Amino acid sequence: MLQKLYDWVDERLDITPIWRDIADHEVPEHVNPAHHFSAFVYCFGGLTFFVTVIQVLSGMFLTMYYVPDIENAWHSVQYLQSQVAHGQIVRGMHHWGASVVIVMIFLHTLRVFFQGAYKKPRELNWIVGVLLFFVMFGLGFTGYLLPWDNKAFFATQVGLEIAESVPVIGTDIKTLLAGDPDIVGAQTLTRFFAIHVFFLPAALFGLMALHFIMIRRQGISGPL
Amino acid sequence: MHRGKGMKFVGDSRVQDKEQRNTIPKDYSEYPGRTEAFWPNYLLKEWLVGAVFLIGFLCYVAVTPVSLEQQADPNNAAYIPLPDWYFLFLYELLKYEFAAAEYIVIGTVGIPGLAFGALLLAPFLDTKPGRRPSQRPIATGMMLIGVLATIWLTYESVVAVDWETREEYSVDNMVEHEVDETHPGYEVYAQNCMSCHGGVLEGEPGLGPDLLDLPHTADTIAEISVEGIGDMPAGMFDGTDEELQQLANFIVENTDTDDGEGGDEDTEE
Ligand code: HEM
Numbered sequence: 001m002l003q004k005l006y007d008w009v010d011e012r013l014d015i016t017p018i019w020r021d022i023a024d025h026e027v028p029e030h031v032n033p034a035h036h037f038s039a040f041v042y043c044f045g046g047l048t049f050f051v052t053v054i055q056v057l058s059g060m061f062l063t064m065y066y067v068p069d070i071e072n073a074w075h076s077v078q079y080l081q082s083q084v085a086h087g088q089i090v091r092g093m094h095h096w097g098a099s100v101v102i103v104m105i106f107l108h109t110l111r112v113f114f115q116g117a118y119k120k121p122r123e124l125n126w127i128v129g130v131l132l133f134f135v136m137f138g139l140g141f142t143g144y145l146l147p148w149d150n151k152a153f154f155a156t157q158v159g160l161e162i163a164e165s166v167p168v169i170g171t172d173i174k175t176l177l178a179g180d181p182d183i184v185g186a187q188t189l190t191r192f193f194a195i196h197v198f199f200l201p202a203a204l205f206g207l208m209a210l211h212f213i214m215i216r217r218q219g220i221s222g223p224l
Numbered sequence: 225m226h227r228g229k230g231m232k233f234v235g236d237s238r239v240q241d242k243e244q245r246n247t248i249p250k251d252y253s254e255y256p257g258r259t260e261a262f263w264p265n266y267l268l269k270e271w272l273v274g275a276v277f278l279i280g281f282l283c284y285v286a287v288t289p290v291s292l293e294q295q296a297d298p299n300n301a302a303y304i305p306l307p308d309w310y311f312l313f314l315y316e317l318l319k320y321e322f323a324a325a326e327y328i329v330i331g332t333v334g335i336p337g338l339a340f341g342a343l344l345l346a347p348f349l350d351t352k353p354g355r356r357p358s359q360r361p362i363a364t365g366m367m368l369i370g371v372l373a374t375i376w377l378t379y380e381s382v383v384a385v386d387w388e389t390r391e392e393y394s395v396d397n398m399v400e401h402e403v404d405e406t407h408p409g410y411e412v413y414a415q416n417c418m419s420c421h422g423g424v425l426e427g428e429p430g431l432g433p434d435l436l437d438l439p440h441t442a443d444t445i446a447e448i449s450v451e452g453i454g455d456m457p458a459g460m461f462d463g464t465d466e467e468l469q470q471l472a473n474f475i476v477e478n479t480d481t482d483d484g485e486g487g488d489e490d491t492e493e
Contacts, residue, residue, distance in 0.1 A: 002377055010242070010367065011234065011242050012234055012237075013239060014245065015238060016245070016247070020249075020250060023262060023263040023267075024249065024250055024261070024262070024263055025250075025261075026250075026252045026255050026259045026260070026261060026262065027259065027260050027261070027265075027266045028255060028256075028257060028259050029256075029257030029258040029259060030257065031268070032258070032260065033273075034269060035258055035407060036264035043273065045317040047272070047277065050274055050277065050278075051281075053279075054281075072294075074292075074296065075295075077292060078395065081290070081292060086422070088289055088290070089282075089285060089286065091290050092285035092286070092288065092289065092290050093281075093282075093285050094284050095290040096281070096284060096288065096290070096367045097281075098308070099308070099310070100281065101310065102232055102310045110367075110371070111365055113346070113363075114357050114364070114367070115355060116350075116354070116355030116356065116357070116359075116360065117355070118346055118347045119347060119350070119353065119355060120347070120351075120353070122347070123348065126346060126347050127344060127347075130340075130343055130344045131344075134340075137310075137311075138378070140308055140310060140311070143454075144307065147292055148295065148296045149293035149294060149295060149296055149395075150293045150294055150295075150296055150297060150300060150303050150393060151293045151305075151306060151393070152293075152296060153296035153297075153298065153303035154296075154303050154304075154306075155305050155307040156312075157305065158305045158307070158315070159307065159311075160316070162318075162332045162445060164243075165328045165329055165332045166329075166332065166334070167333070167334055185298075194337060196427050212488050219482075221355075224355055224356055
């Protein structure tokens with residue numbers, strides 16, 4: 001039955017090559033923890049991806065309650081975590097997941113770095129990787145403001161002052177992010193929300209797609 | 225691949241007819257060592273690891289509720305900003321003299337720019353083919369210094385934070401209290417005491433305790449405002465005797481909370 005369905009689609013769309021690109025590939029001995037325990041270092045990239053999926057899913061559920069305006073943002077978070085069934089868990093997953101993803105991406109970077117896996121022919125993938133790192137930091141920075149509590153507000157104020165200290169374009173960067181050269185307020189919250197849920201995830205998905213396509217093309221780097 | 229004359233397609237599409245497709249699966253037999261297929265062999269083991277990881281993560285989430293602090297109050301001048309932990313290294317860096325005040329650009333753009341710029345361009349800075357860390361001592365050394373510096377800065381920053389005081393900012397410790405703002409003593413309170421004891425007598429973490437459910441009489445309160453008590457210095461009140469009386473009355477009349485709780489810190493000092 002399933003085979004028939006597959007054949008029916010395959011006849012029309014020739015999906016077998018796509019399927020092969022995604023799932024039909026080899027796992028060499030040196031990256032397989034079943035053969036060499038130390039190969040667990042190769043798991044960090046996959047775990048980063050796994051936690052990113054958790055972030056996307058929990059974030060989608062958070063937006064079902066979150067209201068991005070300064071009157072209601074804090075109350076909506078407070079309501080979510082005290083009144084909504086499992087709201088505490090969903091917020092907890094997104095909050096702690098943000099930390100775990102940073103830890104994982106850091107470990108993944110160290111693995112790639114100390115194995116010299118960024119060398120020819122993988123230079124481009126390393127660059128994409130570092131950009132992914134920046135996007136993750138950006139997500140952490142913009143997400144921190146969203147609950148609109150004191151911690152959020154004052155950390156963002158400092159963060160924006162840091163952006164402002166950039167020579168020449170500092171004030172423009174700050175205005176672009178905060179919506180105003182001086183005030184951290186209503187505009188800032190809506191902008192951070194837009195950046196956190198639309199702009200940066202779009203960049204993240206695009207870069208991750210590039211990352212994975214390149215890995216599949218080149219295969220994992222050989223043993224040291 | 226089939227080319228040129230004789231190609232057949234599915235209908236009027238550009239998809240090749242099934243008969244002509246290359247259907248030979250990939251062959252791993254040429255790969256060295258104990259190579260195994262990702263699908264389904266390896267994936268079956270991989271999802272087990274994923275499941276264990278997920279369970280561990282969910283257990284942690286379930287026992288560690290996320291804190292929410294009180295709603296943002298842009299006028300709160302006493303609040304000490306704190307970013308999420310993974311930005312602490314940058315905060316700490318900006319505390320060093322060579323990276324602060326007039327040198328702030330060094331701390332915000334210079335040092336991080338160099339470090340992350342070098343990270344971004346690593347493949348072009350370290351171009352020799354040798355991949356082992358021992359074959360590229362400069363790259364390895366720089367990375368080690370970078371990682372250790374980041375860990376050190378983060379550590380320094382974490383130990384400098386007074387986590388107990390920060391705990392008081394949490395909504396769990398939020399006091400829901402109202403005061404009579406039309407009371408003649410309210411203005412006096414606002415000018416003399418509010419900065420440390422909060423807008424509604426709820427206290428300010430790290431500055432002053434709350435003034436809820438005080439056991440004192442108006443006279444004692446007037447005396448404390450002038451002479452101080454514990455860590456509170458003398459001479460905080462500045463005004464006429466009449467204002468002092470109004471202030472003391474305001475506090476006495478507004479100190480009671482409905483549930484009779486609160487005021488837990490007053491007795492400490
Ligand atoms: C969202 C973030 C990221 C995800 C989901 C991700 C995922 C992955 C995965 C699944 C692999 C396969 C091998 C492995 O798991 O170790 C990989 C390889 C690689 N990653 Fe990432 N990665 C991310 C970020 C980064 C970063 C920050 C860097 C570097 C700064 C980087 C550089 C590389 C390179 C160069 C490879 C090829 C390594 C080799 O062939 O040995 N990635 N990535």
